[in-house]
Amino acid sequence: MEDTIFLEKKKVLTNRTIFVKVKGKLFTDVSIFHNYFEEDRIEKACKEGCPNYGKKWSCPPFSKSFLSLEKDYTSACMICFSTQMEYYADIKNKYLAVKAANVTLKSLVEKCARAVETYTDGYSLLSGSCRLCKSCQCKINLPCKHPEKMRYSMEATALNVQKLCDDFLNHHLLWYTDKVLPEYASAVALVLFNQHLEIDQLSDILNDIFSE
Numbered sequence: 311m312e313d314t315i316f317l318e319k320k321k322v323l324t325n326r327t328i329f330v331k332v333k334g335k336l337f338t339d340v341s342i343f344h345n346y347f348e349e350d351r352i353e354k355a356c357k358e359g360c361p362n363y364g365k366k367w368s369c370p371p372f373s374k375s376f377l378s379l380e381k382d383y384t385s386a387c388m389i390c391f392s393t394q395m396e397y398y399a400d401i402k403n404k405y406l407a408v409k410a411a412n413v414t415l416k417s418l419v420e421k422c423a424r425a426v427e428t429y430t431d432g433y434s435l436l437s438g439s440c441r442l443c444k445s446c447q448c449k450i451n452l453p454c455k456h457p458e459k460m461r462y463s464m465e466a467t468a469l470n471v472q473k474l475c476d477d478f479l480n481h482h483l484l485w486y487t488d489k490v491l492p493e494y495a496s497a498v499a500l501v502l503f504n505q506h507l508e509i510d511q512l513s514d515i516l517n518d519i520f521s522e
Contacts, residue, residue, distance in 0.1 A: 313335060314335045340502060366439050370466055389501075392415070411495035431505060433461075435466075440461065
């Protein structure tokens, strides 16, 4: 059975048209992710380098670990969307250009992941911290407003997303550092489930998302 997908999809946005490279892989055994679980290192990195640490219910130290989430599931689907930064060349501020690309990709990959989640009755791990509320209730010590909809990122559950993309999707994640624009921007999501999913079914879901 084919377990990988590589596509390029056109997406017409309000102020530009971009092409998105789509890479996806199906896994029939979630225990393979144990090799990419790095709880101590990622917790330390979040605590020292992320402004959301301790301020969002979807982020460490409040997020659940991957090992506690995957025990209810047998299979998974990993999806990566990327686009060349040349499509955002009109935005002169490099940081804002990367931010604009990331907003688009994170929105698209979340729509796809949630669609796969619904199709398989699974559970998705999204790209970046939860964006359901403008300001997380965590900041004022109140419970999450949408606990049934809130999802963690792959990183927040202590998965090494960089290594997963390198090893399974032949895709190296690039970052905006020292005011240097990366060649491309990326967003990655993972969906855990128990039902059988064919690569053609994943392709159909992707086509629906890009046709919206």
